[in-house]
Amino acid sequence: MGNKKPHILFLFSDTGGGHRSSTESIIEALHLEFGDSFTTEMVDFLKGGAPLPFNKMPDWYPEMVKAPYLWGLSFKISDGRLRARAITASMWPYIGKATKTLVKNHPADMIVAVHALATTAFLKVLSDGDIDERPHFITVVTDMVTSHALWFDTRADLSLVPTEMARQRALAYDMPPEKLRVVGQPLPERCAVPSGTKKELREKLGLPQDIFIALLVGGGDGMGPLKETAEAIANSGLYLGLVIIAGRNEKLKNELEAIDFGIPAFVYGFTKDMPDFMRAADVLITKAGPGTIAESLAAHLPLILFARLPGQEDGNVTYVEETETGVWAPNPEDVVRTLARWITHPPTREKVVQNCKKVAQPEASRNIARIIGERLGL
Ligand code: UDP
Numbered sequence: 001m002g003n004k005k006p007h008i009l010f011l012f013s014d015t016g017g018g019h020r021s022s023t024e025s026i027i028e029a030l031h032l033e034f035g036d037s038f039t040t041e042m043v044d045f046l047k048g049g050a051p052l053p054f055n056k057m058p059d060w061y062p063e064m065v066k067a068p069y070l071w072g073l074s075f076k077i078s079d080g081r082l083r084a085r086a087i088t089a090s091m092w093p094y095i096g097k098a099t100k101t102l103v104k105n106h107p108a109d110m111i112v113a114v115h116a117l118a119t120t121a122f123l124k125v126l127s128d129g130d131i132d133e134r135p136h137f138i139t140v141v142t143d144m145v146t147s148h149a150l151w152f153d154t155r156a157d158l159s160l161v162p163t164e165m166a167r168q169r170a171l172a173y174d175m176p177p178e179k180l181r182v183v184g185q186p187l188p189e190r191c192a193v194p195s196g197t198k199k200e201l202r203e204k205l206g207l208p209q210d211i212f213i214a215l216l217v218g219g220g221d222g223m224g225p226l227k228e229t230a231e232a233i234a235n236s237g238l239y240l241g242l243v244i245i246a247g248r249n250e251k252l253k254n255e256l257e258a259i260d261f262g263i264p265a266f267v268y269g270f271t272k273d274m275p276d277f278m279r280a281a282d283v284l285i286t287k288a289g290p291g292t293i294a295e296s297l298a299a300h301l302p303l304i305l306f307a308r309l310p311g312q313e314d315g316n317v318t319y320v321e322e323t324e325t326g327v328w329a330p331n332p333e334d335v336v337r338t339l340a341r342w343i344t345h346p347p348t349r350e351k352v353v354q355n356c357k358k359v360a361q362p363e364a365s366r367n368i369a370r371i372i373g374e375r376l377g378l
Helices: 016-036 052-064 068-078 083-106 120-127 164-172 198-205 227-233 250-258 274-280 290-296 314-322 332-344 346-359 364-376
Strands: 006-012 041-045 108-115 136-140 158-161 178-183 213-216 241-245 265-268 283-287 303-307 326-328
Touching: 006 016, 006 250, 016 041, 016 290, 041 250, 052 120, 068 136, 083 120, 108 364, 120 136, 120 198, 136 364, 158 164, 158 364, 164 178, 178 250, 178 303, 227 241, 227 250, 227 332, 250 265, 274 290, 283 290, 283 332, 290 314, 290 346, 303 314, 303 332, 314 326, 332 346
Parallel strands: 006 041, 006 108, 108 136, 136 158, 158 178, 213 241, 213 283, 241 265, 283 303, 303 326
Antiparallel strands: none
């Protein structure tokens, strides 16, 4: 593209908070590594150009995942290389034209797909030969272990995966080993480099200093049994502080604000300060979202997982259990039991903190940025 700065097109979608956060983290790391020697653009490919019903997916997502059994079933039915191909082929009449238009309207030197549905359709358009110069195509896989077959299309130039377990899965889907790199789960720089000590951050956030603090988060959309869990903790007789983040779920935020928990409790909507909240807390109680888990590990913060999306997030639970960085606690009573153990026997929590330190990959976004930079000659 002449003397122009290389242009990178990121394909993501606001189905959950994770794809947007991951994309923003990679762009941040690119600027930290390579200044302004390139330009970027983020396109919500499901919202922007896709036809019905796909353009409704970002709006439907919080509702769809409320039917976890159906979600899990559709994940399982569609998972598998041939089945994934067949699904894309059957959808082609609907999405082919929209995908082609999107690629034509957003010329780029590199496409980075940060969503499983942004792979095959785009690679098909690029392989059809209508595009003058085929851009590099990299996928950044953001499911830690149970990565769906749709992520892996052998026509991609490179597939960057978060864990060795995800690499094994990619190999099983016939991705050639030379196209795979284990880089970690992308994280904002603020997660990698803390902006203060625990004491300083509690002061900054207006949180009490001398009590155990549990942080409750349900992904970007405030999903999972946040309210029931907070109430069970408040009624357990344990003395601790609760910081509850309802994300974009306004209704839940209003409900939580109306409750008198009887213990110190702080309710917030969507916050940009998640890395600070994590460094200020003693435990994170959350659903098994990959972004949140990776951020928690980087903050050396033990995890209690109270919910997961069947299929897609099963592997995240396995990962946390196998690395002993947290526990799976699907009922509020399990959450309270784990909290009681960690509060009354601090060394048991400290051991989990050490495990988090061991497996954290704070360099992930920088790793991804360097690989992109190398490909584009930045
Ligand atoms: N998040 C945030 N502020 C909030 C709630 C969530 O910045 O108030 C971020 C969180 O730190 C994480 C992302 O949103 O980076 C959620 O991603 P995850 O993969 O955990 O779950 P998803 O929402 O995609 O299901």
